[in-house]
Amino acid sequence: MDAAAPRPKENQGEPLPRIDARLKVTGQAHYPADLPTANIAYGALATGTIARGKVTKLHLDDAREVPGLLDIVTYGAMDKVDKPKFGNVGATSIAPLHDRTIFHDGQIIALAVAETFEAAEEAAQLIRADYEEETPSASFDSPGTKTIPAAGKSPLFKEDVKAGDFDAAYASAAVKIDARYSTPTQHHNPIELFSTTAYWQGDQLIVHEPSQNVTGWKVELARQLRIDPANVRIVSPFIGGAFGSKGPMTPRTAIVAVAARRLGRPVRCVTSRMQAFGTQTYRAETRHRIRIGAGKDGRITAFAHEGWEVTSRPDAYVVGGTSATGRMYDYGSVLTHVSLVQADRNTPGYMRSPPETPYVYALENAMDEMAVALGMDPVEFRRINEPKKEPIGKKPFSSRSLIQCYDQAAEAFGWAKREAKVGAMRDGDWLVGMGCATAIYPTAVAPCAARVRLTADGDVRVQCGSHEIGTGVRTVAGQMASERLGVGIDRVSVEMGDSALPPAPVSGGSISTASVCSVVLKACDAIRTKLYAAATAESGPLAGSHNEELDLADGKIVAKGGASARVEDILKTMQVGAIEEYAEFAPKGAPPEALKKLYSGMPEFHGGEQDEDAVKYAFGAEFVEVRINRYTKEIRVPRLVGAFAAGRIMNTRTARSQLMGGMIWGIGQALHEATEVDRHYARYVNRDLQDYLVPVNADVKDLQVILVPEVDHAVNPAGVKGLGELGNVGTAAAVASAVYHATGKRIRDLPIRIEQLLV
């Protein structure tokens, strides 16, 4: 086995290759904008160039002159449809063509539709607007922003967590720090561009669009268009990178649907890379103040985390990562507060580990500072503060293998060879630094439905309206069916990414593998039950056997004693050609209406901090080595080791791939990624991949992922903890710690750049 296919350890599944790998590398995987559609017209967006004010006049004459132009959808065209809503399914309440008010840079002002893509683009570029301009507020510190408490502004962030008497504990702490951190604006920039293709067949609307939530979008789009959700179908069989950006539906979808209805023809609109910065969601910039107090023995007695997050004027998007940071260690006392800062910006949205990426970065950088203040090894400092119960609700952890992760990663990394003294390690002209940090992500699960069919020929079909966003969920769902029904993975087909399939929750919050595998398991077990009943019936070949003594393997039902019966023969005796089971899964403790909400596109997450029995998280430990040139201070990361424990690992190959991708993203967060906001105009400046830097292959040298065995039956029936958003949490703090170790400079503002080390 090679590094890409780690040998499974306890409670880890086989590293099967992705069942759609060949399709992807041969160009046979059809992404939504690739799906063939006859007689298509092309749409191109025209977007505004100011961040605050009003459109007083649109100049459309030049655009109308473009040969091949078919239509311009703009103000007035959306009057008979309802405005988008901000929330779980909708990206923003800003209704760009309902309202001439400009809330942010790059707001949609029209959609030009033409016979060709080129003509549509040309017409869109020729659309000009006159504005009544107002001075916009760009971000933190801009005049005109408004700061409000975040608690209660979002159903996902109800309160500022706290425990004990922080003020007293901090005042009397022997060793303490008080430091401020910040993270920049980031855009997801998935390589697959955002697109909508819409067409009507009578009163049926079909939309091809990369989506992490086909069921939610179906319901929300129907609401906006004032039609029956049964008449809307969202199709998204493959997604070329999402990271949260394709979770909430943006206003473009309804606009393109309206354009298709006006024209009586399919319309396809692919948003340009530049336009995506203003028309999609993003990770807003955050600021943090962290205070930690501890005794000289290193035991933390006081922890305070204050966070500030930028959001748009109309929508209170909040990530509120204090709910995780406040439970991370055995703090003694906890005080947290999160504020929103409203500016003239588009509404932010989910981006890979939305709360943890910024908040855990701040916490873990602070933990390293605290270890330095205590003169203590950073790994030992964390070991000392390892909690038995989480400090807020005093609940146990359903499982917590953080120390095992630290021990295994430290061993593989060679942490013992690190010289503790700052600046002590060198390699020629290169300063060497080593750092580490904790990764954490809440383990949640949501209601999910699936249909599984087993035929007499031994073919299995799994149908589930979840989404293959690159995580490998299609593969692991197939793997679960293959294991439970005793057929080879080559006999399993998996259909996903279509709202006509049994509904699944949004592919967000790292819930997909747990939710999908739990329901596929349930459907497969229902099939097993039927097969077993037939096989063990009085006249059956395995009469007298009990279900728990039976298993399915190689197309046979096998009894403990060795007797067996072919599935094909059992189906014959049942006089059926196939067994098909439709299953619904609801997490333990879910309210009675949980499944109904699944069908309405708004299933609720369970787990994380919310369950009564325990708090549920996946953990990891990441170690990095940095090298910094002593003259020019460029920072390179030649080595990373991450060890992660996440319950049942369905497939070690896809799990490693997710964690590796996350750590690479972490390098980007630490050193590269930032959307620059022009302070005067409140406009995004570096709106393409020329200037929005992400790591390239040359930036990733030696990266090792260790999958630490862990068993947790409390999280969900599949025993799976999602890990898609675990790997990128902690990396940036580990890099910051390593930079400190190399240089003695504590960089608290991301990304860490040359200029911060030159001074």
Added chain:
Amino acid sequence: MRPFVYEQPTDISAAVAIASSFTSRDDQPTRANAQFIAGGTNLADYMKLGVAEPARLLDLNRLKDPSLRQIRVTDDGIRFGALVRMGEAADHRDVKQRYPVIADSLRLAASGQIRNMASLAGNVLQRTRCEYFRETSWHCNKRAPGSGCAAMEGFNRQHAVLGTSDACIATYHGDFAQALIALDAVIHAEGSRGTRKIPFAMLHRQPGETPHMETDLAADEIISAIEVPAMPWARRSLYLKIRDRESYAFALASAAVALDLDGETVREARIALGGVATVPWRARAAEQSLQGKRLDDASAGAAADAAFAQAQPRKHNAFKIELGKRTLVRALLETRNMKV
């Protein structure tokens, strides 16, 4: 993108004639109705973004003259045909041996895919990547003369500190040009007024009051070759490029250095700076400060101070002065230490 006429002339004189008939003598090449395209890695990008809008594109890739695709090494130096691709020149054995600074500057530029497309002549003529220039809704004196400069008070981390003016601070982002200007390269151009040689240092214009006037070329002139004089001691040369990531990024600061050493004493130094100036930037004051001196940390530092004596920082790019100096010091010391 606007519709345009696309032609593939097969010899230079025909290409020049077509260009002449669609442009007038005063047209800037970057604003002319007819424009030349070779690799297309810069122009096609700007056409899609609406930054460049030629009505007619003259594709030079069908030009028959084989010398346009050749690298010729002679006793007089090295001659690069204009259509030689960056990747070919970077991998050329004689270029690597005799002019490491040229090979480095090419190897460290762009990506492998782009280097396989981009022509050498097109590369030296690449236009700034200033974010405010690239996107047509910003005020930009270079793209829309007289409209102002949003970069001046905007986000200007990538911008120049040398050769700037009140009208423009856009950086020249190329790498190859720094090697060429350091080595006294000469450009061969053919146009309706005949052929001529242009010292590379005269090719690009500093922005001054007219940042839209970018080069000395006429709209109907085509670069046919780039010549670098023989310089045996250029074997001791290198290009050092400092950037935010390991590959595929523009220089925050770079230095092209060639040294003629007598022991550790500098007989002659050639220095050019990238990532910090509005045009390819020869640092003559730095060269002079080193002449006859022993090359060590102190003299290298003094040369770096001389190179940036006239630098004008803005809000986000002030670090480039310190970084540029350190880059030059490191480049000088690394060049000194080369085993030749």
